[in-house]
Amino acid sequence: xxxxxxxxxxxxxxxxxxxxxxxxxxxxxxxxxxxxxxxxxxxxxxxxxxxxxxxxxxxxxxxxxxxxxxxxxxxxxxxxxxxxxxxxxxxxxxxxxxxxxxxxxxxxxxxxxx
Amino acid sequence: xxxxxxxxxxxxxxxxxxxxxxxxxxxxxxxxxxxxxxxxxxxxxxxxxxxxxxxxxxxxxxxxxxxxxxxxxxxxxxxxxxxxxxxxxxxxxxxxxxxxxxxxxxxxxxxxxxxxxx
Numbered sequence: 001x002x003x004x005x006x007x008x009x010x011x012x013x014x015x016x017x018x019x020x021x022x023x024x025x026x027x028x029x030x031x032x033x034x035x036x037x038x039x040x041x042x043x044x045x046x047x048x049x050x051x052x053x054x055x056x057x058x059x060x061x062x063x064x065x066x067x068x069x070x071x072x073x074x075x076x077x078x079x080x081x082x083x084x085x086x087x088x089x090x091x092x093x094x095x096x097x098x099x100x101x102x103x104x105x106x107x108x109x110x111x112x113x114x
Numbered sequence: 115x116x117x118x119x120x121x122x123x124x125x126x127x128x129x130x131x132x133x134x135x136x137x138x139x140x141x142x143x144x145x146x147x148x149x150x151x152x153x154x155x156x157x158x159x160x161x162x163x164x165x166x167x168x169x170x171x172x173x174x175x176x177x178x179x180x181x182x183x184x185x186x187x188x189x190x191x192x193x194x195x196x197x198x199x200x201x202x203x204x205x206x207x208x209x210x211x212x213x214x215x216x217x218x219x220x221x222x223x224x225x226x227x228x229x230x231x232x
Binding site for chain 2: 036041042043044045046049089101102103104105106107
C-alpha cells in the first residue's frame, strides 16, 4: 500500500544552519506531496505542496522538489531560525476515485538552538 | 474566517467508558477528516465525511465511529475505551470536492482534542 518514510528525529541545529529533512514515498498512480508543520500545542499547518513531478513547492524559505525518479520530496531550508522549531510531517494524497485520504510520515522533530 | 474548532480540547476518561469529540469545520467546507496522533504510530487516518456520508475509512476497529451533520459539523465516538486510545485526535476540513485531475485539496487542521484514558 501507499506509504511515506521520513528521517528519524530529533534534528538539532544551530541558528542559521542548513536544514534537510528526507522524505521518500511509495504510491500507486501519481500522488500529490505535502509538507505540514506542527508547532507545540497546535494542529498541523500546510507548509508547501507539489502536485506533479519536478514541481517545486516553497514557502517561508522552505523548499521541496517532487522527484519521481527517486520517489522523494526532501524538505530544505538554507538558514533555520529558532522559530522553525516544530515537528515536520511529509504526506501524500492519492485522491483515487474522487475521494482522498492523506498518508502521513511519522514526523521529524526539529530543534533550533540560538 | 474562523478556523477549524474542536471541543473539548482536553479530556480524561476511564477504561470502558465512551467518548464523543466534536469538530466544527471552516465555514463552507463540506469535507471533514479525522486522524489519531500518537508518539508511536504518528498520524493515522480514521475516516472522512462529506455531505453527511462516510467516504473513506482507515484501519480502525468498529469502536471508532463518526458522523456528520447537515451543517458539516462532525462528531467522532469511541466506545469501550482502552488505554491505547490515549492520543491527540485531529480534525481537518477542506473544500471543495476533489475531482480527478483537479489537483490536491488542502486540509485545514484544528488544534486537536487530547484524550487520556486511565
